[in-house]
Amino acid sequence: MTPCVAKLTRDDLLALDVEDPLAPVRKRFCLPKGVIYLDGNSLGALPRTVIERTREVVEHQWGNGLIRSWTAHGWIDLPRTVGDKIARLVGARAGEVIVTDSTTVNIFRLACAALRARPDRRGVLLESDNFPADNYIAEGIRDWLDNVDLRFASAAKLANAIDDSVALVLASHVNYRTGRIQDLPGITAQAHDAGALVLWDLAHSAGIMPVDVDTNDVDLAVGCGYKYLCGGPGAPGFLFVAERLQEELLPPLYGWLGHAEPFAFEPKWRPAPGISRHQCGTPGVLGMTALDAALDVLLEVDLAAVRRKSVALSDAFVTLVEQECDGHGLALDSPRDASERGNQIVLRHSEGYAICQALIARNVIGDFRAPEHLRFGFSPLYLWHVDMWDAVAALRDVMEAREWDHPAFQRRAYVT
Amino acid sequence: MTPCVAKLTRDDLLALDVEDPLAPVRKRFCLPKGVIYLDGNSLGALPRTVIERTREVVEHQWGNGLIRSWTAHGWIDLPRTVGDKIARLVGARAGEVIVTDSTTVNIFRLACAALRARPDRRGVLLESDNFPADNYIAEGIRDWLDNVDLRFASAAKLANAIDDSVALVLASHVNYRTGRIQDLPGITAQAHDAGALVLWDLAHSAGIMPVDVDTNDVDLAVGCGYKYLCGGPGAPGFLFVAERLQEELLPPLYGWLGHAEPFAFEPKWRPAPGISRHQCGTPGVLGMTALDAALDVLLEVDLAAVRRKSVALSDAFVTLVEQECDGHGLALDSPRDASERGNQIVLRHSEGYAICQALIARNVIGDFRAPEHLRFGFSPLYLWHVDMWDAVAALRDVMEAREWDHPAFQRRAYVT
Numbered sequence: 001m002t003p004c005v006a007k008l009t010r011d012d013l014l015a016l017d018v019e020d021p022l023a024p025v026r027k028r029f030c031l032p033k034g035v036i037y038l039d040g041n042s043l044g045a046l047p048r049t050v051i052e053r054t055r056e057v058v059e060h061q062w063g064n065g066l067i068r069s070w071t072a073h074g075w076i077d078l079p080r081t082v083g084d085k086i087a088r089l090v091g092a093r094a095g096e097v098i099v100t101d102s103t104t105v106n107i108f109r110l111a112c113a114a115l116r117a118r119p120d121r122r123g124v125l126l127e128s129d130n131f132p133a134d135n136y137i138a139e140g141i142r143d144w145l146d147n148v149d150l151r152f153a154s155a156a157k158l159a160n161a162i163d164d165s166v167a168l169v170l171a172s173h174v175n176y177r178t179g180r181i182q183d184l185p186g187i188t189a190q191a192h193d194a195g196a197l198v199l200w201d202l203a204h205s206a207g208i209m210p211v212d213v214d215t216n217d218v219d220l221a222v223g224c225g226y227k228y229l230c231g232g233p234g235a236p237g238f239l240f241v242a243e244r245l246q247e248e249l250l251p252p253l254y255g256w257l258g259h260a261e262p263f264a265f266e267p268k269w270r271p272a273p274g275i276s277r278h279q280c281g282t283p284g285v286l287g288m289t290a291l292d293a294a295l296d297v298l299l300e301v302d303l304a305a306v307r308r309k310s311v312a313l314s315d316a317f318v319t320l321v322e323q324e325c326d327g328h329g330l331a332l333d334s335p336r337d338a339s340e341r342g343n344q345i346v347l348r349h350s351e352g353y354a355i356c357q358a359l360i361a362r363n364v365i366g367d368f369r370a371p372e373h374l375r376f377g378f379s380p381l382y383l384w385h386v387d388m389w390d391a392v393a394a395l396r397d398v399m400e401a402r403e404w405d406h407p408a409f410q411r412r413a414y415v416t
Numbered sequence: 417m418t419p420c421v422a423k424l425t426r427d428d429l430l431a432l433d434v435e436d437p438l439a440p441v442r443k444r445f446c447l448p449k450g451v452i453y454l455d456g457n458s459l460g461a462l463p464r465t466v467i468e469r470t471r472e473v474v475e476h477q478w479g480n481g482l483i484r485s486w487t488a489h490g491w492i493d494l495p496r497t498v499g500d501k502i503a504r505l506v507g508a509r510a511g512e513v514i515v516t517d518s519t520t521v522n523i524f525r526l527a528c529a530a531l532r533a534r535p536d537r538r539g540v541l542l543e544s545d546n547f548p549a550d551n552y553i554a555e556g557i558r559d560w561l562d563n564v565d566l567r568f569a570s571a572a573k574l575a576n577a578i579d580d581s582v583a584l585v586l587a588s589h590v591n592y593r594t595g596r597i598q599d600l601p602g603i604t605a606q607a608h609d610a611g612a613l614v615l616w617d618l619a620h621s622a623g624i625m626p627v628d629v630d631t632n633d634v635d636l637a638v639g640c641g642y643k644y645l646c647g648g649p650g651a652p653g654f655l656f657v658a659e660r661l662q663e664e665l666l667p668p669l670y671g672w673l674g675h676a677e678p679f680a681f682e683p684k685w686r687p688a689p690g691i692s693r694h695q696c697g698t699p700g701v702l703g704m705t706a707l708d709a710a711l712d713v714l715l716e717v718d719l720a721a722v723r724r725k726s727v728a729l730s731d732a733f734v735t736l737v738e739q740e741c742d743g744h745g746l747a748l749d750s751p752r753d754a755s756e757r758g759n760q761i762v763l764r765h766s767e768g769y770a771i772c773q774a775l776i777a778r779n780v781i782g783d784f785r786a787p788e789h790l791r792f793g794f795s796p797l798y799l800w801h802v803d804m805w806d807a808v809a810a811l812r813d814v815m816e817a818r819e820w821d822h823p824a825f826q827r828r829a830y831v832t
Contacts, residue, residue, distance in 0.1 A: 030479040039483045046479040054474050054702070055467075062648055063446040063462040066781060067455045075649055102697025104671045105521055112560065128683075133672035133697075136685035140670030144528065145561075226698065232478055233491055233701035254556030255520045256549030265786050267544075269552035281518025281549075282642065285649035286470070286702040365482060370681050 008319055013385040016316075022309050022380055028297050029230075029382040036387045036394075038366045041204060041344050041377030044230030044294070053293035057286060078288040079257075079279050085295040086229070086238050089303065090202060090221070091212035096240055098275050099225065099288055103203060103237040105253075106222040107137045109278060110239060111168055112252040114197045114220065115141070115148065117245075118167035121196070125161055125169045128152040131176040134201055138170060155182055159190040166196040173211065174204035174342035177369050179334045181205075181342055185216045192217065197245075203227060206238075207298055208343045208379070209307045213240055220245070228343070228379065229298065231291030236284060239275075246274050255280030301381065309380035311338040313388055314345050317376065320392035321347065328399035333373060347374045353411055354404035355395075361409070362394040424735055429801040432732075438725050438796055444713050445646075445798040452803045452810075454782045457620060457760050457793030460646030460710070469709035473702060494704040495673075495695050501711040502645070502654050505719065506618060506637070507628035512656055514691050515641065515704055519619060519653040521669075522638040523553045525694060526655060527584055528668040530613045530636065531557070531564065533661075534583035537612070541577055541585045544568040547592040550617055554586060571598055575606040582612040589627065590620035590758035593785050595750045597621075597758055601632045608633065613661075619643060622654075623714055624759045624795070625723045629656055636661070644759070644795065645714065647707030652700060655691075662690045671696030717797065725796035727754040729804055730761050733792065736808035737763065744815035749789060763790045769827060770820035771811075777825070778810040 017023050030046045031037060037045055061069040070076045083097035090097070100106065111124065124142070126135050135152075142148040153161035155175065162169060169191050173184050184200060191198045199220040205211050207228035213221055219242055225235030241249060254269040256262050257279040261270070271277035315338050321330060333346040349355055349372060356368040366376040376391070403409070433439050446462040447453060453461055477485040486492045499513035506513070516522065527540065540558070542551050551568075558564040569577035571591065578585060585607050589600050600616060607614045615636040621627050623644035629637055635658055641651030657665060670685040672678050673695040677686070687693035731754050737746060747764040751757045765771055765788060772784040782792040792807070819825065 030475070032480045032482070035482070037482060043478075043483045043486075045482065046474065051471075051474055051479075054470060058462065058467055058470050058648070058706070059446070062459075063467075064448045066448070066451070066453060066461065067459045067783060068776070068781070069649070070459075101517065101521065102700075104669065104697035105517065108669055116560070132681050132683055133675075135683065136670040136672060136675065139685050140668050143666075143670075144532075144668040232474070233485070234698045234704075235702075236700065237697070250559075252556050252560045253520065253524055254552040254559075256552060259549075259552065263786060265548050267548055267551070269555050281520035281653070282650045284518075284652065284700055284703045286651075286706055287700045288650075290474070290702055360484070365484070367483060370679060 007323055008316065010386060010389045013316060013389050016312065016385040020309065020385065022301060022305060023384060025301060026382045026384070031382060034363050036364045036391045037382070038364065038376040038378065038391060040379035040382070041227055041375070042367050043226055043233055044228060044379065045382050046232070047230055047294045047297045049297060050232065050290045050293045054286065054290055057289045075283065075285050078283050078285065078292065080276065082288055082292045082295065083238060083275070085292070085299060086206070086223070088299060090206050090223070090240065091210065091214050092240050093214060093243060095274055096243055097238055098278060099236050099238045099291065100279050100283070101237060103201070103222050103224050104133060104137060106237050106239040107134055107170070107199065107201065108141065109251045109253055110199050110220045110222065110241070111138060111141055111170060113249040114168040114199060116250060117248055118197065121165055121167035122147045123149050123151055123166040125151050125153065125158065125166050127155050127158055127171045129155060129175065130172050131201070131203070134170060134172065155180065159183065159187050162190050162194045162196055164194050166194060169196055169198045171198070172201040172204065176204055177373055177375065178346050179204070179341040179344035181340055184218070188216055188218055204342050204344070208310060210303055214242070218242060225291045229291060230294035232287065234287065235291045236287050239278060241275055241278065251278050253280050257281065297381070306380045310343045310378055313378035313380060313383060313385060314338060314341070314343065316385060316388040317345055317378065317392060320388055321395065324392050324396040325399055330399070344375055344377045348372055349374065351404040354409040355398055357409035358398045358403040358406065359394055362398065364391045364394045423739060424732065426802060426805045429732060429805050432728065432801040436725065436801065438717060438721060439800060441717060442798045442800065447798060450779050452780045452807045453798070454780065454792040454794065454807060456795030456798070457643055457791070458783050459642055459649055460644060460795065461798050463646055463710045463713045465713060466648065466706045466709045470702065470706055473705045491699065491701050494699050494701065494708065496692065498704055498708045498711065499654060499691070501708070501715060502622070502639070504715060506622050506639070506656065507626065507630050508656055509630060509659060511690055512659055513654055514694060515652050515654045515707065516695050516699070517653060519617070519638050519640050520549060520553060522653050522655040523550055523586070523615065523617070524557065525667045525669055526615050526636045526638065526657070527554060527557055527586060529665040530584040530615060532666060533664055534613065537581055537583035538563045539565050539567055539582040541567050541569065541574065541582050543571050543574055543587045545571055545591065546586070546588050547617065547619070550586060550588065571596065575599065575603050578606050578610045578612055580610050582607070582610060585612055585614045587614070588617040588620065592620055593789055593791065594762050595620070595757040595760035597756055600634070604632055604634055620758050620760070624726060626719055630658070634658060641707045645707060646710040648703065650703065651707045652703050655694060657691055657694065667694050669696050673697065713797070722796045726759045726794055729794035729796060729799060729801060730754060730757070730759065732801060732804040733761055733794065733808065736804055737811065740808050740812040741815055746815070760791055760793045764788055765790065767820040770825040771814055773825035774814045774819040774822065775810055778814065780807045780810045
């Protein structure tokens with residue numbers, strides 16, 4: 001006989017919301033009525049302030065200011081000014097982060113720069129279970145250059161695979177599928193012991209948990225503007241280069257705005273000092289200002305409190321799945337211990353795709369990751385604890401009614 | 417004694433506006449009252465439809481649709497659908513253009529692809545008077561790869577400098593400073609005779625004059641979304657790859673969305689068929705939809721009529737400068753014959769910078785290009801002929817009063 005453990009009730013969760021200091025932040029976001037949004041790890045919800053800011057940028061700054069707004073409204077400085085805001089979220093100093101291009105282009109640029117900074121080493125060590133796109137970029141670099149040697153190791157074996165032929169380790173702080181937290185401090189230290197550089201993809205950690213890039217002596221990092229940073233669909237990415245490496249690293253993309261004096265129109269490229277040399281073309285002002293406005297909301301709240309609530313939400317979710325959905329074949333593919341995972345829970349089921357669609361039809365939005373994973377993210381800024389109850393109740397109803405059999409729930413594609 | 421030629425009067429220009437079929441198009445744009453905007457070659461003015469479209473995308477598609485809008489509102493297809501609209505403007509077929517990243521990244525990607533497609537040739541031929549940023553990118557590629565050989569020739573000597581060691585010619589269709597039209601058909605044919613590929617930068621021609629990339633057998637091209645395409649500050653760029661080359665060319669950036677099946681999350685990159693392999697990260701939806709809305713306005717008007725009016729405007733401008741500003745030391749650095757120039761007029765003066773600022777203070781907005789060039793563009797969609805009179809009258813007043821001496825008009829930076 002199992003011991004009698006008190007069941008978690010909907011009222012228990014409502015009680016947590018009453019005392020939650022972050023509960024009022026939800027009002028800062030626009031969310032469709034009745035929807036429980038568990039996909040902020042793919043596209044963050046819309047901060048209300050973005051609406052007004054976007055209108056201001058389009059109608060006033062562009063419409064009236066025209067070309068003059070590049071200086072009058074600081075457009076030309078956005079990569080740096082927005083980067084400095086992100087720096088505060090990831091534990092970097094001002095001048096160590098810029099916003100530019102996409103995560104893909106930024107990984108390419110920094111990986112190439114790292115290889116050039118370690119000319120006697122050609123090994124690039126990759127996580128075999130990383131988000132595939134990160135590894136695609138390394139493949140492209142290998143195919144482009146002659147003598148780059150790609151090596152793969154699972155997250156658990158990554159640290160031990162670093163040797164003195166490795167120029168660069170490329171890994172994700174939080175796994176895109178399972179949510180498992182990688183040992184960022186340990187792997188970074190191991191890489192440094194072997195003389196290698198590390199490039200961390202912070203897509204699933206920046207803005208949702210402390211990263212502390214400077215405290216952890218991180219060399220290079222990239223991240224995404226449209227997940228936890230709430231910058232909007234396809235928001236620009238960001239990159240971090242530790243100050244101590246900035247003068248040494250040269251990007252392969254010699255961009256106009258990475259020139260020491262872009263407006264001198266000199267015939268030869270000269271790198272700008274510091275992080276700015278990694279800038280490239282003209283910054284996309286609409287996307288960057290939406291991200292800028294969203295960051296102002298994020299910077300008003302305490303990141304440690306965000307992490308505490310993230311843990312509470314995902315723990316409640318797992319507990320409720322165990323309690324309410326037992327016997328339906330849903331397997332937990334995320335760490336059960338919250339300290340080992342970021343802000344998402346992944347459940348595996350052979351009908352994962354259709355279950356995800358059936359949940360969406362019930363206004364519970366998560367996402368699906370091939371081949372059979374249901375992924376749920378728990379943005380503490382716009383979710384309540386009671387949402388966990390209601391989401392799992394919907395999941396239970398889907399499972400009990402075997403709704404995945406419905407033809408309306410067959411395959412379509414979603415974007416991370 | 418010079419023959420008596422009738423002076424051009426303000427009424428002559430007003431009469432042209434009365435009969436101008438494009439005059440009503442101005443109402444489709446937001447322009448600040450009293451401003452004569454001669455800088456659409458740097459940042460196109462705001463089409464009214466962009467305001468409503470941006471609100472719809474932010475408030476409804478993002479705010480309410482959230483992640484579902486990637487499919488429900490076609491976000492994921494934007495690089496192709498917006499690209500197909502640009503294809504119509506430059507004489508390409510559907511499926512030959514995508515919208516992605518910036519001009520800088522696109523030149524890098526296509527130049528690298530061209531070098532890989534000509535593995536026995538390492539010469540890259542550059543226009544010595546091209547927009548410097550285009551050549552910076554080639555420098556970056558040269559510094560990164562071992563055996564790339566950059567060669568420079570003036571626009572006039574470019575065709576003769578192509579030999580069978582040249583893999584790629586990189587040139588601009590219209591010079592960013594003088595506005596001189598390059599011999600695109602001739603240079604393309606010459607390159608093909610020598611077995612080389614050509615990459616044309618259409619930043620200063622796409623959307624303002626016929627380019628006819630397919631008729632002219634162009635291989636590769638890139639262009640800018642924020643100049644004549646009116647996509648807003650830092651709008652994404654576009655790239656063209658002729659259908660006949662699409663299966664052969666591989667980009668160095670192996671992007672997630674350039675994968676044949678992005679959502680299969682396969683461990684290895686496989687190029688998507690056709691132009692899509694050049695896509696990379698998640699498309700920036702805010703910037704792309706603004707560009708999309710702007711293109712709808714451009715596609716309603718006849719490009720041949722746009723070119724005719726562009727010629728009429730710039731001819732009137734030059735004639736008036738000759739007539740009204742004679743003796744003030746303003747030298748024409750653009751071709752006097754309109755058939756040899758795109759949509760801009762450049763005047764040289766040692767006080768060019770301060771003159772530009774003095775004009776802006778009088779609500780005539782052009783721009784300055786180092787070291788001493790005043791650049792004026794003539795967007796036929798939102799300018800009237802009479803604006804040419806009023807702009808030159810302001811210039812004459814600035815020159816007669818020597819307003820450039822005023823300390824308020826000293827150096828600041830503007831973006832192209």
